[in-house]
Amino acid sequence: MKSVEAMNTFVQDTGGWVASQLEACTRCGMCAEACHFYQASGVPEYAPVWKMELLRRAYEQKFTLIGKVKVALGVDKAVSDQDLEEWSKYLYYACTVCNKCSMVCPMGIDIGSLIAEVRAGMAAAGVVPDDLMAAVNKQVEEGSPLGVTDDVFESRMEWVADEWEEDLPMDKKGADTLVVFSSIEIMKFPTNIAAIAKILNKAGENWTLSSKAREIVNFGFYEGSHEHTKMFLERVFDGAKELGVKKIVVTECGHAYDAIRWHAHNMMDVPDMEITHIVGLIGEYVDSGRIKLKAGALDNGKTYTFHDACKIQRKGGHINEPRQVMKILAPKSFKEMSPNREEAICCGGGGGVIAIKDADALRYQTFELKVAQVNQVGADTVVMSCSNCRLQYTDCVEHFNLDWKVAGLSQLVADSIMD
Template sequence: MSTQTALNTFVKETGGWVASQLEACTRCGLCAEACHFYQATGVPEYAPVWKVDLLRRTYQQRFTLSGKFKLALGIDKPVSDQDLLDWSKYVYEACTVCNKCSMVCPMGIDLGTLIHDVRAGMAAADLVPADLKAAVELQLKEGSPLGVTDDVFDDRLEWVGDDWEVDMPLDKKGAETLVVFSSIEIMKFPQNLAAIAEILNAAGENWTLSSKAREVVNFGYYEGSRENTVIFLRRILDHAVELGVKRVVVTECGHAYDALRWTAYNITDVPKDLEITHITHLLAEYVSSGRIKLKEGSLNGGTITFHDACKIQRKGGHIQEPRQVLKVLAPDSFKEMTPNKEEAICCGGGGGVIAIKEADPNRYAAFELKIEQLENVGAKTVVMACSNCRLQFTDCVQHFDLDVKVAGLAQLVADALIE
């Protein structure tokens, strides 16, 4: 491990954008109150302000007079190897980069992005938790962190196509829309593949899957390595160009959407006329334009609620779309949790946390906040548009033995289609 490499990465990431925000922090500690990991565990080191403290120390000691002065006098200590080991736990095992903290900060500091920068330093110093690292390496080598090799992908598509009797075009030239699934959907929620295919076909969409750009998950983005993030982004972008599609639709995957829609443009070349959007956007558009017809009120009955994913709603902006759809499906029984929309509490499994075994206690603790919300609204079904959230919910419902049904939005829409 090389502490210096981490520090150099911090310095490289530090432009006016980062520096001005580090300068704005008054150390009031209010961000702690927004963090589900701090709320759930009470560990002060999980406060977002503390998670970015390495970045702040490096910045001050390298760039500011007072920082240099304090370092020389011994008031402030240089960042040590042990610090990096400690912070690796804080930023990977107790943070989903959900960015709720930035909504509470009186200064409005974009803490999520700064924590991502801390992860970048960790990745450069090779301090990524072993489980996450293994997943990154699998994705580099095989193209997938969950073992979706060429053969597995073909098998899965064939099986899904046969079992659900749905047409799934692959590498179709002349298609307008490229759909990219997450590996979680391919391996754990294959029904989602069928559901999305059914909806697209019903809407008469000219779409395709790609055998090369077959999954959208970006474990390089989780670990914070720009280099790996770009490698995984290019797999999608290059093959989108090759196929000549007009838009890329990310399915139910949050972090990947954040990487492709809101980050890619600043770290690699994205073709100008290529539109990148989320499946939730398509669903709402199809419903409101009448391209697909749904059985209205088909989900009326037990209370149904929507869980906002941090990367698709708060950071992705698709806040109204899922609600438009749910109000058609369950006009009487749809109820909001509190808080919701951009203020929602994160599921606790995103940002790579669910992939790290050591983070399990944190992950379960954070989910207890979600349980409280579900109980308060009396939810029988909880819907979401992120398969990472769905994995966390499915696991936690089992872990805590809850009587709640977990569902993906696309799945519900497909079930309610009128042929």
């Protein structure tokens, strides 16, 4: 039975960290107020507390007296295969693991992490949606969910170097910094690659790409499988170790940053090197004067706003750097959405949701919250530091026929660097 295996995964490393939080939940339902999927659709099953209901049941039934008595009395049922199929939809279609729910939980439960635990159970039970699983398998076999094989990587990078006339050092021994792009940037936003290369070159960074650590994307992390997550992280670390770099820089990719910066150390042996995000690095460069930006370069009568990515801002801590940059580039025309910063509403496409075709209708419905937010400030351009958000914005701008421009932060920075 699938469910038995899944239940064991739910609770295998259910240490006190998870248990104490499950015990703290009062089932007050306030987390629903924070969830963009629930707010947009009104479907009660999308409430974050309901998404982790299987974990609660599995934990109580395995570890607590009360849970066992409840099953014996028929008040609670053991987790069944049908339950898993049902919850698979709540967990993968209607959750971006953005963790806004933990901000409003009166008990402060880190609901996002608990939902990730349930996804681990789903992965073990093999009830991950087909589209997502296909991408995971592709990454296992080819090294990339978007088909960035050795040849594709090499030719794309050569093309970017030629087209934008930027130096893209490859497998450079003795480099300090390894830069790892996401496959979304490599295949869909190549201007980002040129932009980031320009920033690094202008700053005089001794950096390199790696043909081994080609891309940072980690579909195993979406899936919830520890095995796959580690497998994909290992590829990056192997590349980094081989080149002997001191620092790994993750480019405009959210979940990959979450995986490598905030989860890798607790899952595996991580080589002793700094791991940071390109937004953090840009902040450092601007602070130290290694790059200089044209003040007011974007004050051209158009309004700019910044979209906070759940994994880079709320979960990554790079909240101030983008604002610092925007205030230099557009002191007059930069406006904040509300709510913003750590309380921002997620784009609705992260956590693997955008990869699942059957979730499209819900994903568009959820984006209506962002439409309202952006229109409220009357922004012409929405700036962001995550390519997954950018993919969602680009797709939704087309779907809703909006007249906004969508821009990556690195792109704006690169365009405004002074020589």
